[in-house]
Amino acid sequence: MTDTTQRFFVSYAGPDRAWAEWVGWQLKRAGHQVELDRWDWQTGDDFVQKMNLALHGADAVVALFSKKYFAAERWTGDEWSATVATRGRLVPVAIEALADDDIPALLRNRLYQGLHGLDEPAATAALLEAVHGPVPPAGPVAFPGAASPDSDTEPDPQRPRLPSSVGLPEVWSVRRRNPDFSGREAEMVQLRTGLLSGHQAVVQALHGMGGIGKTQIALEYAHRFGSQYDLVWWVDAEQADQLPVRYTELADRIGIAKSDAGSEANAHALLQHLRTRHRWLLILDNADQPDQIEPWLPEGPGHVVITSRNPDWHGIAHQSDLDVFTRTDSQAYLQSRIPGITTGQADLLARDLGDLPLALAQAAGVLRSGMSLDRYRQLLTTNTARLLQESDVRDYPAPLAATVNIAATRLTDDGHSDATALLRLGAFLGPDIIPTAWLETARPRLATIPGDPDDPMWLRNALQHLGRFGLARTDFDTFQIHRLTQAILRTQPSPDQAAAICDDVTTVLAAVNPGDPQSPADWPTWASLTAHLTTPHVTTAVADQPDLRATLLKAAHFLIRSGLPRAAHGLATALHQAWSTDLGPDHPDTLTCAQFLGHASGDLGDYAKARSIIENTYVRRRRVLGEDHPDTLHSANDAGTTLTYLGK
16 A cells, blocks of 8 residues: 555445446546445445444545435435544545535535546546545646547456446347336345456346346346446347347347348357457346256356346356345335325335335335225235236236236146145245245145155255246245235135145144243244244134144243234234134133233233233133132232232
């Protein structure tokens, strides 16, 4: 490190990543040290800790001012305010035209250097002047009308371009940008970083369930970083055998196609051409057949982005498993689309929709058309599948209900009967993760799963197909089906089929042995099981099953002992109502359930209700079980404790 070398931290908004790369490159080229989040930070690092260390270790913070930079929800506000508060050196440069109102009052009196609208040599000079301070000319000053020579006689193809110096590339075939795109900054950075990780063709596969937003991320990437490429081409890859035709269209666009050659010959000519061409990006959308796609993946110094439901791209592409929105992203999206919705309302709606991007987009469209939020949330619980058939979302080809039904139909039509049966069974469980060990244990007694129950590979094969069609998230020992996918699938079986599936759900849950509900060592297993038992449709389905009554009571006990009284109250209330009718109010299991309901009410602070329930249970147990029965004595103790809490 020389006397003139400085350490810079580049502070920028996520959508301005292309600018940040260019600024970081120029500063490094000038001999400085640069920290630019994902250039230097690893997945899993504590973001806040890394940011604090970078701010304290930097000689200056280069802040890339833009309208997005000052958005209220961004971390950039913490970065520049921390620098100002600690009297650190802030180097502001504007990358787009800003009005005074766009800039916070605390920063309006600061001089900033504008880079927008300049060509690259002028922008480079302006950036270095902002960093080093103004330097008077040492020699003759060039005539203002003279063209600025390009400083690079041999441009480095890996060097970031000045984003404003060029528009979209001349060879461009991508549909219009989605103006409602929001969030996904971490995924966008991960995608960009992955594509910049090598000099030869880098292939990145974005995979996840239908409606997760794979295509939207690829589309936003193409527009956000289009200026860094000379060629960007979007290919519909759902039908892999049509790739040569799609490639021929591109070959014709760049002038290398031969009219007398077939599509395969022209496609191979394109692949050969891309071997020697720099700065190109191909996006293969809906590519769900890795084995058929692999022979048509180009090589050379360019980038390929694949979107797919299929997670099996090992050995072919670097993989990014996309999840639903974070709750913060869901709230921000809903508040940007639905005027007047509060943060609390957005949080409740996002929870109901499981943070699934397509479902959020559909909900925003319906709510903007006049339906009240309360009515929409009510319909979500009673008419989920019907509600999710409605969509006027232009940027998704089909509403969520159709997306799920198409995938499920393809699964069935391809002859995967065991996967179809497993999908239906999973739809009647809860939306939390399902340990595969539960299915393995219960398999010999599952009536709705076809095939050989002793086949050791049945579950692996079935889950592979569910993952391929984007109907479930699979891991090495668990799988999970989104709550809205479940709701849509639960409408498909006939009443008799649904009853048989519910019997199998009971079999699966009854086969789980979670241990002692009072032992913290066993609580992780209990937590996994109760996540399903407390799901309303599961509770309703299994409440009348004798094989599960003991487990359900232990689940309520676990929830109380582990400090989850609200969940315990909900479960005990549903069970007590069902059992009071089916078994009678004096049945021992009904009375034990009432005991836990009283406990949960007291833990929630409703001591008057707790007293009423506990004293009623005490009276019934004395009559049914006798004065000296342990359960009667337990109720007597509970009654005394509750009176103590009430000051009596």
